[in-house]
Every structure is written in structure tokens, then in C-alpha cells.
Amino acid sequence: MSEKIGRIVLDRFESEALRGNPHGDPHVRTIPVYLPPSYDGSNERYPVIYWCHGFAQTALWGVNGSPGIPSLPMCMDRIIAEGAPETILVMVDAHTRFGGSLYLNSPANGQYEDYIIGELIPYIDRTYRTKQERDHRGVDGKSSGGYGALALAMRHPESFSAVASHSGDIYFEAAYRPLFWEFLNQVHRAGGVERFLERYLALPKRYDGAYIAALSMCFSPNPNRPPYYFDLPVDITTGELIPDVWARWTALDPVFMAESHAGALRSMRLIYLDCGNHDQYYLHFGARLLSRKLTRLGIKHEHDEYEDDHLYVNYRYVESLSRIAAVIA
Amino acid sequence: MSEKIGRIVLDRFESEALRGNPHGDPHVRTIPVYLPPSYDGSNERYPVIYWCHGFAQTALWGVNGSPGIPSLPMCMDRIIAEGAPETILVMVDAHTRFGGSLYLNSPANGQYEDYIIGELIPYIDRTYRTKQERDHRGVDGKSSGGYGALALAMRHPESFSAVASHSGDIYFEAAYRPLFWEFLNQVHRAGGVERFLERYLALPKRYDGAYIAALSMCFSPNPNRPPYYFDLPVDITTGELIPDVWARWTALDPVFMAESHAGALRSMRLIYLDCGNHDQYYLHFGARLLSRKLTRLGIKHEHDEYEDDHLYVNYRYVESLSRIAAVIA
Amino acid sequence: MSEKIGRIVLDRFESEALRGNPHGDPHVRTIPVYLPPSYDGSNERYPVIYWCHGFAQTALWGVNGSPGIPSLPMCMDRIIAEGAPETILVMVDAHTRFGGSLYLNSPANGQYEDYIIGELIPYIDRTYRTKQERDHRGVDGKSSGGYGALALAMRHPESFSAVASHSGDIYFEAAYRPLFWEFLNQVHRAGGVERFLERYLALPKRYDGAYIAALSMCFSPNPNRPPYYFDLPVDITTGELIPDVWARWTALDPVFMAESHAGALRSMRLIYLDCGNHDQYYLHFGARLLSRKLTRLGIKHEHDEYEDDHLYVNYRYVESLSRIAAVIA
């Protein structure tokens, strides 16, 4: 093989922040790390991109791929072959038994934000030859991971200077609201939220079947409501919004966070958003709305919309990875 | 044949109210009338149920059926065979080229409410041996026709004393909001609402593809906006609600009309609602919510929920038809 | 109304051939008859087209329609307005409780072919002012009714001189074979064919859920196998074809009948086939194959393929109706 390719390391990372989390999810996570082609033969330090996986996935999802649906390491190999600066890619893991933490701290899920910012980044910086300033760190992701990238960048501008979101969960009115009805049907059939979740956990295969409940654990946790510690933002019989609970969701919607975190966004050297124009979760509406809000706030960013849907859009990742690699080099 | 069955007449009814309507839809409509078994051999007068068809249908839909999916005449034959009072059933037609008028007057569609209340009922009363007081008249329907029945009863208690809705369009937040996103995708692809509707009209087959536009013509018409005379309640790029337009929709939502028309509802001798518990349009949430509101208002009604979805629920029609026939006899 | 339109009569026709049929299906059928615009004001005799409805439908399906999905009478009005000879259209009814007879005699279903050829045609000829020779009679239909039209024309050239099939059931290998697997899943779940059919009959709504069983009643009836009197052409556990039973099916496949009934086909003054190019039942493959066979047999015919699927293709009916009307005038 003449082409230069990077190396994948599968680290097992032990988190104190996640130890004893309410779900009993593992506090040890497999963290795939992509080391660029020149890494092993040099003493250089490298910039780092953190990648946030989507809902129902774990970090290992990122290494799975094929020539037709390239994995993240394949994307990195390609952009570097095409001239991008050599960059480390760290695949963060934020899976929970209900599908995902959205990269936030929550009394229902555990301290995922603390684990990433306070533990994983330092671990990477002491384990690999990294450039350790925010200027050399970016965060990227897809779907719920696009949300995660935006939320982490907005809340931690001290850690990241570039952010990208592919088909990210933006504008919850479009992304999540339409999904409540079918969720309530299932809750109704199960005889209540708790029984629905008990049954869910007993299923032999669990993918995204508890999506709305998992989101509620992220956006409207309630430490006083065992055993799952969250409030639903809707009346389970009629589906009517419960305004004060929904307000807790919208406060964490990137469309609204853009205003409350405008300073952080302004400090980014790159903000990149894209989405397919017939995304099944209607996330293109959110990308458009966030872009419009950023424009109104005078915040520089790039927004692409392309002909595709939500699934298997891995070929788009080179767009963000190459842009981030260029600015954090 | 020993069993007694009714007779179907296909009247062609010419409406002055619909003449010259903005779409150029026909002002002559085929109105199927079911005359009960004893009608031809008697001189009696009969009570009348008006039936409102669903979206994208015409009144003739009501006569189509099979043993497995009974037509309205088959349902009438059956309830009468089982002891219900002999009753005339009139199948109202409120089709428009975009799919339906929802039985309302609208500067975008034409004066469908006027045509039904002011023309069709008098025509039926002078053409057939009917009992002509409100106490002997009921209104019923399915889906958009369930909406029509509720709206006509609430707005015209002088005409009807019993109302039923099967899987009716109730609680627009559940019934219509989730459909906006895909509609906007199509509008976007077509390059705007007008071009979308032009293309729609040019299709060789047209069923419910212009649903959201058609609803806008019913709920938020705008006489100052040619050529189709309506306002959309959302921003076509981002899907954000336009509050004052959406307020015009909700004012016509049965869930909210129940309060503004509580007196009319209280005057009904029968209010019957049902819906399948996994209706694809989430109409069971609206039925539950309307039932809850009626209960709070102290308005007597019956609310059934059953194991099924939105499609082909003709077997449920005997529930409302027999109840209405009993109270308007 | 200045435009001339025809009149719809809903005849109730009592069949001796269907009396006492094995399913206990009604021997009295509603037969809609379209009388062309000039009929009532003239003493002329008119040619007649017989229309065969699709599976799970009854004859009344033909009168249901809208401007966007025209009914058969609307199609007739239109072709006559555009210059086609005035023609009567008779909507045949061949529904069974399992969905349809395919217009064949069968010990499992009843004598549907006899009823149409031996009773219904004579009834129409003595009830209406018809031209009574084969030269003035055509047969047309869609889907299973397209099959019916072809089968009736091939088996009864003494009755018809023109035939058309829209999206007709042709080439059972493509049309039916792929549907066996899901049917067997359901049979397996029910615990056998009989129990599956018992449960089917107990459903509150029955459309096409017993399709493969119904076809078996048409193509491989077995008078010695009560209570439903048919052989399945497959092993119910493995789905393997049972060759001698399947041979009975293929003998009735138009693709093979074309050879055994080439003389009848040659006597037709019009053979018209069309099908959408992405028909969900893959019927376009059958139309192509039948056309190829007819060409090889030197039998003149017309074959159209158009951009559409199997559903709501009513706008195509003017193609066959106008062609038949022209040759049987």
C-alpha cells in the first residue's frame, strides 16, 4: 500500500464523572482515536477534532464503514490525502441505555458534559501528542451529535474554537414535536411511561425506541421523580404541551441558545452547518432557522443544504472535517 | 330477497351559493340520498341525517362499499334491520379542486356552509317527505367530514339537534401541525406555493397532495392574495408558525370552538365522538381533548376509542347512525 | 349546466347462477349502468361496454370519483364530450367475501362467468336499448378486472369484439408469486389456512387481506376440500411450489391463455393493454410479456406503458373507453 493511512486506537477510558450514574451505564467507555499517518513517525504535536456520534450509537459507530459509506477514519485519510493538515480525531462516547445523553449533564443520565470537558480532553492531551489550546481543538458531529457539537462549543468556548454540525438536532419544534404523538401511542399501549420504559429495557434489541423519553432525561430531568427522573413536556393523554416543561427544552434548543450564547459563537473561528433537504427529522428547517438567527446576530458561519435525507450521509463529513482541520492546524 | 333494503337516489343539485366560486368548481353536485325501506310504500315523513364525506372525497364516496367495508346505505340498511327508526340519509358534497371546503364558507373556496344550510336542506325538505324541524335532523361525518359535522352543528344549532364525528379533524396541533413539514418540502422543491399549486393542478391524478394549502383556504383565506386567496400559517423557509394566522386556524378548531359555542353544544340531544387509538393523523388525541373540554363545560356526550387506525373504519358508522336515528326519530 | 352528461342507474340484478353459491355471497347485485347523454331523449340503440372492477371492490366502486380521480361515468362523459360515440357502460359486480371471483366460474366461489355471460348480458339487452351483436360489445377493466376483461374476451369471443386491460393481472409469476411469502407468514401465525380464513372473516374490516387464498379459490378450486374448497399452490411451511397446482394457475394466466385462445384474440377488433411502469404488483412486466407473445402470434394489439404506479390511475381509462367506443359503435 503506497497511500498513507492513519491508525485507529481503541482506548478504554475510565470516567470518574460517569461512575455511579443513575442508569448504571458503564463508566468505562471505548474511545476510538484516529492518529494521522505521520503520527507514529514523528515527535510533532497535533490538533484534535472531537466527534460526537448520533442517537442510539456509541463511539465505535465511527469506525464502521465501507467504500460506499466511509467511516470517520476513512474520511480523515481522504482529507489528509487531499492536503488537509494532519489532525487527530477522537470519537467521544455519550451513549446511555435509553439511547444518548446529548452530551449534557443531567441528574437523570449522568455528568456527560463534565466527563468530556473535564476528563476526556485532559486524558487525550496527556496520552497523545496534542496541541492543547482551544485554538487547536474543534468539535463536530452528526444528528444528536451535531447537537452535541453545537452545545459543547456554545457552553465551552474555552475548550473549542471551531464547531460543525451535520444534520444536527436544531429547532426542537420541527425535530422533536412531530415524534411525540407516536411515542404517546406507545406509552398509552404500555399503560404509562414507567411501564413503557420497563418494557423497553426488557426488549432483546433496543435502538431508538425510547427516543422521546431519553430526550426528556436530557432536557427536562427531575431528580424528584424516580425511577427515571424526568418530566415529559406533554400531557400523556391529550398530547398538549406543558408550557413550563417545554420551556426547559427550548432553552437548550440551539436556535434559542444562539442568542444566550452569542459571545461564545462569535469567538468561533469556524461554524459550519449542513443538512439534507429532505431530512426525515426535518432538521433542514432547523439549520435554516439557526443560520437565519446567526445572520441576524452578525455571526459568521457557513450553511450548506444538499439533496439528500438524514441517513448514511457520511460522504458529507469531509466537508466539515477538512474545514475544521484547516482552521485549527 | 326477503330482507328490506333502502333505495339510493342520485340527485343532481344546483347551488346558487356555489355558482361562480373562485376555483371554478362545479355548482351542480351529485347528492346521493338514501330512502329507507318503507319510504316508497308510505306517506310518512322521515327524519334526516346529513353525512359529511372526508377530504379528497365527494359525496359519491358514501355509496361505494363492499361487505367487508360497508357503504353508508349498507350501514343504514343494517341499523334499520336491527330496529333503528327508518331515517333518510343525505350525502352532502363539499369537494373542491384542492380537496375539500371543510363545510365552511370561505372567500378562497366558496360558500359551502351557505349552500348546505341555506339551499341543500330546504331542497331536501321540499323534495322528500321529511320531518322539517331541527329535532328531526342530525349531522354526521368522518375525518374532515367529522369536522364538518361538528362545525355545522356548533354554528347551526337551529338546523341540527344531534351530531357525531368519526375520526374527526379535532385539535389542529396534532392533526395538522405534523403535516406542515413535508408540505413545505414540496413547496420548496416546486419553488414556492403558487408554483406548487399550479403543478398540483396539472397532475393527472390528484388526491390529497395539496392538503395543507386546501386547509389554509378554509381556515385562513385572504381575499387580497390572488390567485389562490389564502395565507399560510407558517414561514415557508423555516416552518415557524405565524401566530396571527395560526390563531385564525385555532379559532376554528373544535377544541376551541367548544368553548365559544358551548350553548349550541348544550342544545344537542346527542354528541357522539369516536376515533381509533392509532389514527395516522393522531385524531384520537383531539377526540380525547374535546371530550375532556366538554366534560369540563358540563356538556353531555359520548366518547369511544377503539383498536384501529384511520382507514376504512366504515364498520364504526353504525354506532353513530343508530344513535342519531334513535334521538331524531 | 350546458354540458351534456349521462345518467347513472343503480340496478339491482338477481342472478340464478349465483344463488346458493358456496360462500353465501349475495345473488342480488347492484349493477350501476351509465346511460349516455342522448339516451333518454332518443329511440336509438347503443353499443355497450362492460367494466370489470378490481379486487376487493364491488361494481359501485366505479361511480365513486372526484375531479382529481374521475369515476367511470365522468370518464364516459368526457370521451363523449370529446367526440366518442355515445355508449352505454355497465359496471359488472363480481365481488366475493374473500375479495373477488376474477370473473371465472369456480366450485369454491360460484358461477361468475355464467352469471355475466348467460344472465347479465341478456338482462342488459332486454332492459336497455342496446345493440345486441358481439360487434357492438366490448369488455374493459382494471387490475383483477383487467384480468377479467381479458379472460372473458378470450373465453367468449361470441360475446365481445373488443377488449382492454388497465394494469391487469398478467404473468402470475410477477403478479402473484412475490405475495405468497407474506401470506404464508400470516397463515403460519394463525396456525393454518383454515384458521387464518376464519379469523379473516371475523375482522371488522376486510379489504384484500385474504388475497392469495381468494386467488386459489379462483385458479385451483378443489370441491373435495371443505370448508373453503381450494388447493394452495405452495407448501405452507417452506413456500415451495406444488407443481401440479401451480400448473392450474398458469393455465389461466393471460400470458399462457394467449396461445390457447389465439383464435379468439385474433377475432378481436381491438386489444388494448396498458400499465404504469412502476406498478407495485409488477404488472407492467406482464403487460410487456403478453404484448411480446401477441406480437409473436401475429395478433394486432396496442400496448402503452406510462410513468405511474398501480393506484388511482382512473385518468387512463379514457384511453381504453374511447378506443373501444370507436370500434363497437
Add this chain to the structure above:
Amino acid sequence: MSEKIGRIVLDRFESEALRGNPHGDPHVRTIPVYLPPSYDGSNERYPVIYWCHGFAQTALWGVNGSPGIPSLPMCMDRIIAEGAPETILVMVDAHTRFGGSLYLNSPANGQYEDYIIGELIPYIDRTYRTKQERDHRGVDGKSSGGYGALALAMRHPESFSAVASHSGDIYFEAAYRPLFWEFLNQVHRAGGVERFLERYLALPKRYDGAYIAALSMCFSPNPNRPPYYFDLPVDITTGELIPDVWARWTALDPVFMAESHAGALRSMRLIYLDCGNHDQYYLHFGARLLSRKLTRLGIKHEHDEYEDDHLYVNYRYVESLSRIAAVIA
């Protein structure tokens, strides 16, 4: 972490057999190897299971997973924790640019069987501490990989003594025939097979869109037909089977190979088959048929059918892995 877990190694394996393959697919493959918990701390030799991935996947698919959809290493950790003998698992890669080689040699795809049997197994045996006799080697897989496992075991009893297939491609009549029609629709739309494949290769995302063509490259390659070197087993216009080409497919169908390779199957110490009872590809019919054939041949095997479909059935893998691990220890 107190629980003992294995280690994943991502080997890059260079194959001479695949070098210069007709598609230009890589001859270097990433081969994930699971080393059991005690491996690193011992000098023991271990038995080996080879795992065959499904269509459109690569070997890396096997390491992707979550608590709800366990990866292969997670399955191995679990069976070992529950007492299964410690065993190495090698994830074979047999991806091609059209989706998969089905683990066969083919002039259209390359020498995948040679690469596995002649190169990969020796490489594993010289790289890791393995037990190197057939008695200590098993082969397993899912979907197309279930096919691969069966084909490799039947053709190479000198290499394997235990075989399992989860939802394997068995009985091509059920598994593949129903898929031809939609494939032909796409070929028709593209204007021929070659143009279809050209367009396919130009797509930004490629998963299983060329399935039938890929299978033809495996089962009916034709070295004389550039540029893709295969014969389709059907007429592309009518879908009629081309008997002599289809005979080449069926000769490679496990249902028929069972007879031609009965000796090899008899030499297996374990044959395990399972499939969900509503597999979307109807593979449960094939599992039943193969089981019936094996029984008729007097070949001992185990056949399970369970309540599920084709997707995400990873939780089933412990059934085969634990059984194989037990017999090859």
C-alpha cells in the same frame, strides 16, 4: 472494572489472492480480531471462530455495537463470562464495491474463497496462538455472511468443523427472486444494466442498491462480458427466468448444495441455523427448507425460529457463538 473483557486488534491484512481483482477493490483489508480475556496473560493456544459479515458491510461492522445491539466482541465477552471456553473471533472482510462477494471465488469479483482459506487462515494461525486443526475452527455469520459460513463449511470441511448461520441467504427462490422486479425497474429507468451500474458507482452513498447485480457477479459470472463480467438470470424487459443462468444460481443455493455436499455437512460437529419468523427477505422459509433437507439426509443439526425480523438481531449471536465455542474448544 472487575469483569474480564477481551481485546480488539485491528489488523491490516494484505492479500495476494485479491491483488488486481477486477473491480479494483482493495487487496488490503482491515481484519478485526477479538482476543479473549486470558489471551494476553497466557501462553495457551486458542480455538478460532471466523465471522462472515452481511451484504454491504465490511468486517468493521462487527465491532460496532451498543448495549442494546451488542457488537461481536460484546457477544464474545458475554458468552465467556457465562462459561464458554475462551475463543478467538476473526472478522473476515469480503466487501466489494457492489456490496459483497458472498465469500466465493468469482472472475467478476476476485478470489475471495482463496483469500480466506488459503491466506487469511494461515495468517491468523501464524500471527496468534491458535489451535490449528479443523476441529478447533468454526465459521459463523449473518445474512449473506450466514450464506458465506455455510458455503465455506460445505466446500472446505478440511478447514472447519462447526458452522452456524443466522438469518442466512438460503433458498434463493424466496430470498432473491422477489427482489428482481424492483431491480429491473431501476435498470429500465437507467437504460440498461451497465448504465445502472455506472450510475450506482457515481452515487455519493452506496449501500445495497446494486444487490441483484452483485449477486449475479457471485453466482453467474461471465468472464466474456465486460465491463462487469456477469450474466443476469432474467430477461431485463419481462423478468422471465433464463433457465440455464438461474441453474447456476441454484447450484450454489445451500438448499441444493446440502445434497451435493452432504459428506462435508455430515463431518461437522455442529450445524446451527436460526432465523426470525418474519424476516423481510423471507429467509425463514429457507432455514425451514434446509432443515427439512438435512433431516431427510439424516444430518444432525439445530434449527431455531424466533419472533423477530431480519434487522439488528445481534442478540441472537450468543446462541451460535456459545455452541461453536463449546464444540471447538
